[in-house]
Amino acid sequence: xxxxxxxxxxxxxxxxxxxxxxxxxxxxxxxxxxxxxxxxxxxxxxxxxxxxxxxxxxxxxxxxxxxxxxxxxxxxxxxxxxxxxxxxxxxxxxxxxxxxxxxxxxxxxxxxxxxxxxxxxxxxxxxxxxxxxxxxxxxxxxxxxxxxxxxxxxxxxxxxxxxxxxxxxxxxxxxxxxxxxxxxxxxxxxxxxxxxxxxxxxxxxxxxxxxxxxxxxxxxxxxxxxxxxxxxxxxxxxxxxxxxxxxxxxxxxxxxxxxxxxxxxxxxxxxxxxxxxxxxxxxxxxxxxxxxxxxxxxxxxxxxxxxxxxxxxxxxxxxxxxxxxxxxxxxxx
Amino acid sequence: xxxxxxxxxxxxxxxxxxxxxxxxxxxxxxxxxxxxxxxxxxxxxxxxxxxxxxxxxxxxxxxxxxxxxxxxxxxxxxxxxxxxxxxxxxxxxxxxxxxxxxxxxxxxxxxxxxxxxxxxxxxxxxxxxxxxxxxxxxxxxxxxxxxxxxxxxxxxxxxxxxxxxxxxxxxxxxxxxxxxxxxxxxxxxxxxxxxxxxxxxxxxxxxxxxxxxxxxxxxxxxxxxxxxxxxxxxxxxxxxxxxxxxxxxxxxxxxxxxxxxxxxxxxxxxxxxxxxxxxxxxxxxxxxxxxxxxxxxxxxxxxxxxxxxxxxxxxxxxxxxxxxxxxxxxxxx
DNA sequence: CTGAAAGCGCTTACAG
DNA sequence: CTGAAAGCGCTTACAG
Numbered sequence: 001x002x003x004x005x006x007x008x009x010x011x012x013x014x015x016x017x018x019x020x021x022x023x024x025x026x027x028x029x030x031x032x033x034x035x036x037x038x039x040x041x042x043x044x045x046x047x048x049x050x051x052x053x054x055x056x057x058x059x060x061x062x063x064x065x066x067x068x069x070x071x072x073x074x075x076x077x078x079x080x081x082x083x084x085x086x087x088x089x090x091x092x093x094x095x096x097x098x099x100x101x102x103x104x105x106x107x108x109x110x111x112x113x114x115x116x117x118x119x120x121x122x123x124x125x126x127x128x129x130x131x132x133x134x135x136x137x138x139x140x141x142x143x144x145x146x147x148x149x150x151x152x153x154x155x156x157x158x159x160x161x162x163x164x165x166x167x168x169x170x171x172x173x174x175x176x177x178x179x180x181x182x183x184x185x186x187x188x189x190x191x192x193x194x195x196x197x198x199x200x201x202x203x204x205x206x207x208x209x210x211x212x213x214x215x216x217x218x219x220x221x222x223x224x225x226x227x228x229x230x231x232x233x234x235x236x237x238x239x240x241x242x243x244x245x246x247x248x249x250x251x252x253x254x255x256x257x258x259x260x261x262x263x264x265x266x267x268x269x270x271x272x273x274x275x276x277x278x279x280x281x282x283x284x285x286x287x288x289x290x291x292x293x294x295x296x297x298x299x300x301x302x303x304x305x306x307x308x309x310x311x312x313x314x315x316x317x318x319x320x321x322x323x324x325x326x327x328x329x330x331x332x333x
Numbered sequence: 334x335x336x337x338x339x340x341x342x343x344x345x346x347x348x349x350x351x352x353x354x355x356x357x358x359x360x361x362x363x364x365x366x367x368x369x370x371x372x373x374x375x376x377x378x379x380x381x382x383x384x385x386x387x388x389x390x391x392x393x394x395x396x397x398x399x400x401x402x403x404x405x406x407x408x409x410x411x412x413x414x415x416x417x418x419x420x421x422x423x424x425x426x427x428x429x430x431x432x433x434x435x436x437x438x439x440x441x442x443x444x445x446x447x448x449x450x451x452x453x454x455x456x457x458x459x460x461x462x463x464x465x466x467x468x469x470x471x472x473x474x475x476x477x478x479x480x481x482x483x484x485x486x487x488x489x490x491x492x493x494x495x496x497x498x499x500x501x502x503x504x505x506x507x508x509x510x511x512x513x514x515x516x517x518x519x520x521x522x523x524x525x526x527x528x529x530x531x532x533x534x535x536x537x538x539x540x541x542x543x544x545x546x547x548x549x550x551x552x553x554x555x556x557x558x559x560x561x562x563x564x565x566x567x568x569x570x571x572x573x574x575x576x577x578x579x580x581x582x583x584x585x586x587x588x589x590x591x592x593x594x595x596x597x598x599x600x601x602x603x604x605x606x607x608x609x610x611x612x613x614x615x616x617x618x619x620x621x622x623x624x625x626x627x628x629x630x631x632x633x634x635x636x637x638x639x640x641x642x643x644x645x646x647x648x649x650x651x652x653x654x655x656x657x658x659x660x661x662x663x664x665x666x
Numbered sequence: 667c668t669g670a671a672a673g674c675g676c677t678t679a680c681a682g
Numbered sequence: 683c684t685g686a687a688a689g690c691g692c693t694t695a696c697a698g
Contacts (some may be wrong), residue, residue, distance in 0.1 A: 004692065013667045019693055021444065024436045027667055037439055041469030042641075045443070056424070066409030068624070070403050076403030076425070084430050089445060091389070092413065092423040106370055110355065111377070112422060113446065194437030208539070219610070248611050255613055264549045278581050280588055280613035291401070308375075337676060347685045352677055360683055 011039040024332050034242050056091045056299060058114045063092035064126035065094050070273045071244075072120070075142065077083060078294025085304060088115075095128060095246055106135045116301040120295075130314035133313075138304045140297050140314070144186045147194040150313050152304070154297045156188055157317035158242075160193025161286040163202075164322045165240055165268045168284070170203050172332035174238040174266060180225050180250075181242050182217040192242040192270075192286075211236055215246060222249025229265075230257065237331050242286075243262060243296075244275050251279050251327075264331035269327070281326035335376035343372040383421035389424045390416055390634060391538025393446045395458035403606045404577075404623050408475065408592065411627025412451060419635060421448075428461060430450075436532075439468045448624040449513070449634040451475060451627075456519050466646075469638045473630050477519045482645050485637070487630045489521055491575075491603075494629050496535075497655045498573055498601045501617070503536050506664035507571035507599060513558050513583075513592040514575050515550040525619075526602075544569055548579060555582025564588065570664050571599035577608050584612050595662035602660070614659035621653040633657075 004022075008015040013032055020028045039045070059076055066072050091114060099108045102221050105128075109117060116138040129141045133151040140152040144150050169177050179196045180206065182189055185294040193212065200207045213228065215221040225246065228237050240248045247269035249263065259265050261281055269285040276283040300314050337355075341348040346365055349473040353361045354369040372378070392409055395517035399405050409578065413423055424447060432441045438461075442450060449471040452462050462474045466484040473485040475604065502510050512529045515522055526545065533540045548554040562569050575582045584594065592598050594614055602609065602618040633647050 003690090015692080016669055016694080017667090019691095020668090022440070023432065023693075024440055029667060032667080037437060037468065040443075057590060065413070067413055068406050070406065073401050073403065073406035078399070080400055080425065080427075089431070090425040092409070092425070094413075094417065097417050098422070100357065104370060106374060107355070107357055110373070112674095137372065142584065251613070252610065254617070275611070276612045277585065278608070280584070282585070336674090348676080349678080349685055349687095352675095352683090353684090356677080362683060365683080 002040075002045045007039045007043060007045055010043065011035040016073060023062040046229040053089050053250070056112065056114045057088045057298065058091045058093045058109065058112070058117045060093045060095050060117045060119050062095050062119055062121045062128040064122075066120070067092060072274075074273055074290030075294035076299070077117075078291035078296075079292075079298045081291070082298035083301070088298075091232070093117075104113060104135055105132045106137045109137060116305055117141075117303065118297045122184065138301055138308075140300045140304075142293060142297055143188065145315065148313075150311070152300055152314040154293055154314075154316050156288045156293065156320055157191060157196045158188065158288065158320040159198075160285055161320040161322045162192040162240070162242075163166045163199045164195075165284075165286050166196045166199030167203070167236045168324065169266060169268065170199060170205070170241070170324065170327065172238070172266065172328060174236075175205070175331070176208070176211065176234060176236040176238070177215055178225075178236040178239040179242065179252060180213050180215050180222070180239060180246055181245075182212045183221075184217070189242055194239060198309055217246055219245055219249035219252070220229040220252075222246035223253035224249075226241065226250045226257065226259070227252040230259065235267075237333050238328070240268045240269075240286075242270050244267075244270055244272055247271075247283065247285075247305075248279065251283075261327050262330070265326040268322075271323075276323065276325060279327075284324045284326070284328040285322075286320050287323050288318070293318055335373075335378045340369060340372045340376065340378055340630055343376065344368040360639075381524070388421050389445065389447045390421045390631065391424045391426045391442065391445070391450045393426045393428050393450045394453055395428050395453050395461040395614070397452045397455075400425060400455070401606075402478065405452060407606055407623030407628070408453075408557075408627035411624035411629075412631045413627075414624070415421075415628045415631035415635070421631075426450075432548060433459045437468055439470045442470060442647075449473075451630045451634065451639055455517065464652040469633055473633045473637075475626060475630055476521065478648065478650075479520060481646075483644070485633055485647040485648050487626055487633060487647075489621045489622065489626065489653055490524060490542065491521065491536040491619055491653040492528045492531075495525040495573070497528075498617075498619050499529045499532030501657065502573070502599060502601065502661065503538070504570045505571070505599065507569075508538070509544065509567060509571075510564055511544040511546055511569040511570040511572040512575065513546050513548050513555070513559075513579055514571060515579075516547045516554075517550070518603045519549045522575055525573075527574060532544040550579055551558070552578055552582035552585070555579035555584075556586035557582075559583045559586040559590065559592070563592065569598075570666050571661070572602075573601045573619075575603050577605055580604075580616065581612065583606070584616075594660050594664075596665070599664070600663040604656075609656065609658060612660075617657045617659070617661040618655075619653050620656050621651070626651055 004015045004018045008018045119141045145153040145155040215225045269283045270284040271287045276285045337348045337351045341351045421514045435519045476487040478488040548558045602616045604618040
């Protein structure tokens with residue numbers, strides 16, 4: 001690896017001049033600058049030491065990476081929107097791969113010039129978030145929230161919208177309303193079932209526990225769910241699907257089976273992107289703005305970096321909202 | 334900003350010990366280590382100088398950022414898959430925002446510890462890619478390709494699939510086939526029109542130039558396109574839409590207007606993700622694997638980093654393929 | 667605009 | 683396991 005000394009030699013200038021070029025000092029002649037830059041590029045110069053760039057904010061997968069999902073993409077877009085203004089750069093890390101065996105998370109982050117971390121988690125990796133918070137490293141957790149004094153959270157509160165969504169179906173005359181929930185628990189999903197139950201209660205109707213159906217949050221899970229529902233007797237006339245990808249599978253299978261939406265079956269979905277416009281018919285859905293969540297996560301992190309002594313954990317819920325489109329209609333059975 | 338000296342003082346150890354903790358030296362007592370880490374976190378220690386992390390690969394927007402799009406998300410996922418193996422970290426940069434007024438792109442990258450760059454571009458920002466390549470900085474361009482000796486490219490070659498797609502429609506008996514193309518030119522799209530023309534030629538049929546329709550690659554563009562087509566006389570009975578988002582708009586508007594797909598109108602789309610499964614009916618489409626493109630981009634970059642003296646530019650095309658689903662059928666008009 | 671020399675912050679070979 | 687001291691690589695105040 002070339003050092004400033006070698007670059008200086010090759011470019012025929014002093015190491016001072018090389019350093020000035022590296023640091024973009026204004027008083028270097030164009031000629032000297034281009035000689036140095038040439039030597040740097042041909043020798044693949046990389047500073048081994050020097051001012052570190054310490055302006056990275058990391059988007060960290062504590063467990064399984066879901067990089068590539070539209071939701072994560074929207075989160076990053078939101079973060080980037082806030083970061084640009086303050087000159088931070090976005091780095092993507094897989095905690096399990098990036099961390100060396102004997103180092104702490106703080107050490108890993110410092111090694112990579114990371115000043116703060118947005119942690120993507122599930123219930124399985126809660127302990128990682130807890131550890132990072134315990135180490136005192138500035139971080140904020142997305143996608144789950146749990147009761148702990150020192151962890152910062154941004155989560156989405158879908159309780160109210162889930163209650164509205166269920167009430168919407170009840171008021172359309174539906175009585176047998178199924179709810180599809182992921183087989184993996186997290187607090188963001190628990191809210192949705194809670195809203196569903198509360199809507200039934202406030203309409204003085206009992207919840208039929210058979211209508212609370214767990215299904216994996218994949219396309220296949222949604223397909224399975226439709227087949228399951230159509231075979232029930234009496235069968236539900238409406239359903240609330242609490243995961244975006246499940247909705248896609250369910251609607252596909254419904255089309256394949258010749259089930260008319262909403263005439264034969266009303267569907268309320270969940271959308272964290274633009275999915276509600278992609279499917280046919282356009283989807284009545286509880287919506288959340290992933291962009292906004294990402295932006296808010298950065299804001300909290302930035303706030304924590306500005307005020308290192310503020311130890312009060314942030315627990316902030318962003319609301320979801322119900323949008324009524326074409327996949328729900330009156331019960332006619 | 335705290336330095337090793339202050340951390341050492343606060344933790345009651347020597348700066349040597351602090352340094353050892355930073356670098357995860359094996360022979361430090363747990364007690365010393367935790368005292369130092371504590372002092373670091375409470376003082377928000379960040380190394381001002383020292384071994385730089387120089388293992389970053391940047392995903393760079395040379396022009397307008399499309400971070401948040403499913404395509405970009407899939408590209409990054411592909412890159413990350415390759416990078417993990419070699420311990421590189423992924424950084425996202427907006428070149429126009431990150432670059433200081435008087436520095437070169439190479440200087441910007443070095444400042445941020447970036448060793449190589451995957452450049453996302455359009456025709457508008459070709460000159461940026463050219464400049465970066467001229468500076469000798471290891472980079473590879475995605476999304477466009479143009480004739481230049483020293484720029485590395487990974488692009489998607491949709492000529493053959495576009496020809497197949499058009500032939501598929503011709504062989505279903507369609508004669509009046511429209512093609513929708515983005516108002517903004519790039520080489521990846523030019524291939525698609527070329528394939529369309531070639532299919533007509535090989536069937537000894539003339540191309541009606543009125544059927545080559547430019548429309549902005551947004552949902553609204555797709556809606557507009559359908560209205561345009563349905564008002565033509567005689568109207569096209571099939572079309573090939575060369576942008577994913579345009580397809581979504583077009584299918585929505587078709588549903589709204591009561592146009593039956595494929596009975597009234599056959600549609601071949603373009604899909605760089607999973608869109609073909611989301612819409613109804615499932616979409617016959619020319620498909621490309623964005624994951625694969627991202628992975629290949631990293632591979633080329635890695636190869637260039639290993640062999641700095643290999644100056645031969647890589648121009649690699651990844652093929653697309655045609656998938657026939659339910660949105661195309663025989664012409665019955 | 668440029669360079670020799672002192673300086674800075676972190677690292678490391680050596681001694682205990 | 684720990685620290686005083688020398689060293690490394692880059693930076694910068696000073697002189698020209």
